Amino acid sequence: MVLDYDGARRAIAGRDLPAVVVDLDAFDRNLERHVRRAGESGVSVRFATKSIRVPALIDRALAAPNARGLMCFTVREAAALARRGHDDLLVAYPTLERSAVELLTALTEEGKTVSLAVDSREAVARLSAASRGRGVSLRIVICADMSLRLGRGRVHLGVRRSPLHDPEDVVLVAEAARDAGLTVHGLLGYEAQVAGLGDESPFDSGAVRLAKRAIRSVSMTELSDRRSRMADALRARGLTLAFVNGGGTGSMDLTTPATGVTEVSAGSGLFKPLLFDAYRSEFVRSLEPACFFALEAVRRPAPGMVTCLGGGYVASGSAGPDKLPRPWLPEGLSLSGAEGAGEVQTPVLGAAADAVALGDPVFFRHAKAGEVMERFREVILVEGGEIAGVVPTYRGEGLCFC
Ligand SMILES: Cc1ncc(COP(=O)(O)O)c(C=O)c1O
Structure with a gap:
């Protein structure tokens, strides 16, 4: 403050x-830093609503130039935001729940652009069954694994999310989705082991900090090529991607078009909570x-x-x-x-x-x-x-x- x-x-x-207090002056300066940084890189920012959870502040963030769409936690959240007038809503975490899929179908029928992260054939089958006969094609975003695998997969550095690690895996699910009548709307590849890995934590020893720096740097090199190849492979199969999403507050200055993305998701940086005191990144330090x-x-x-x-x-x-x-x-x-x-x-x-x-x-x-x-x-x-x-x-x- x-x-x-x-x-x-x-x-x-x-x-x-x-009471919870937001210093609007600092929030607005952080917002400006996000859109400026993204603009310099040539990407747009999709704000992650779970990192805000205050409708008026979500509206404020979205009004910034270069802010495009929202990244939501659940379909129900996307529906609530759609009722507030928002559109271009990416639900970034998969669900197979019947009521959520029905809600997604209803939103799509209403003309809302809501997409759901998918990384399995099971989810493809569930979404396809729900929308069959309804005259709508549900939008899905293929969610890829951006973790760093070393030693032929024996070492896994990153979060446990999608099993789709290679471009061929992504293509298989995307083609299955297209064949099942779904619309492949985009690609999502979140590099959690970079964006969520503070490399200057006071709780870490010097050796651990160095190791984290190495993971961040090696990961970015490896995944930039892989994510770009994933997007190229989908496009080569005639799929039009509305976006390729990646990154987070902790990788704003690394996740650029050269790493395969068209947009970066971020949210936490608007508040800059404690975990973001632990980054050497110039962008994060400016918040x-x-x-x-x-x-x-x-x-x-x-x-x-x-x-x-x-x-x-x-x-x-x-x-x-x-x-x-x-x-x-x-x-x-x-x-x-x-x-x-x-x-x-x-x-x-x-x-x-x-x-x-x-x-x-x-x-x-x-x-x-x-x-x-x-x-x-x-x-x-x-x-x-x-x-x-x-x-x-x-x-x-x-x-x-x-
Ligand atoms: C898919 C995805 N993208 C981006 C982010 C980054 O969000 P933030 O900028 O709030 O750290 C997260 C955070 O968990 C995420 O799950």
């Missing part, structure tokens, strides 16, 4: 705690923290210590200290090793605790971007040090997609 502790405290004075949550200081168990109410907002993924939130303002506070961020209370330690009055807020940053929004119904938007508005989160609108 550009604000210091007193400024932040004054900005939300009188508001109920806990500013823009999202905070404020807990009420309610107890003073001892000098140099103040205890906040609630606060156990731990991030998903492999469990570790990097998934904990961190006290941010006033500066100089840390979590207690014994309690961490707790369900009912979160003690924070440090000399600055003595200056926090009971009843006042302590500001924290979450490790990830959108997840914290599931804890709150509304977000306080602060601009120029003052409240510019209070807007609902997905949860505040009664929406839950996780």
Whole structure:
């Protein structure tokens, strides 16, 4: 936050705690950095809604020049966004669920451009069966595996997503989809082991950081060629791809057209949560923290210590200290090793605790971007040090997609 502790405290004075606060000035600067960087590379940005989960902020991001379409978590989420007037919605995670497939069919019948990630013949069969006889062709996006395989597949570096690792695998599923009456709308290849791998984490040893840097660099070289060949192979079979999507906040300065993409997905960078403090990438370093949550200081168990109410907002993924939130303002506070961020209370330690009055807020940053929004119904938007508005989160609108 550009604000210091007193400024932040004054900005939300009188508001109920806990509260989540977005610094709109920082958000807008981050947004501008995304579209500028993407523009320099010659790609558009598809914002990842799961990393935002606040409809008004999704609208704001999408209004930026060079922003194109949204990447959604589920078909139900895409339907909610379509009802808000959005279109060009890529559901990036496969589903075979009957109700989701029916919803996708209904959205397509309504004329919405919604596509679903597919990486199996089972999913192709399910989608084809659901739309057969309905007079519509469902849009699918072939989701490819961008992990780095070494030693003839004995070493797998990356997430476990799609089994479609080689261009031939992608072509087989795409042709099966086309033969089954589906429309192959695009290609999705997310390089999680680059975009999601911070190479400067304070929780890693020097050797681990070096290893992560090597994985990022070797991966990008390997997958750039493979992803380009995948897209070429699909086009060579007469398929028109509306987009080739890849990347994330953590690879904005690496995922370029030379790596086979036409667009990059990103979302977390708009808030710059804690995990993105752990990157050497010039782009990521240029971003500013823009999202905070404020807990009420309610107890003073001892000098140099103040205890906040609630606060156990731990991030998903492999469990570790990097998934904990961190006290941010006033500066100089840390979590207690014994309690961490707790369900009912979160003690924070440090000399600055003595200056926090009971009843006042302590500001924290979450490790990830959108997840914290599931804890709150509304977000306080602060601009120029003052409240510019209070807007609902997905949860505040009664929406839950996780
Ligand atoms: C398919 C896909 N693309 C892109 C991203 C990057 O999102 P972010 O920029 O929020 O890290 C993710 C994050 O999990 C993802 O799953």
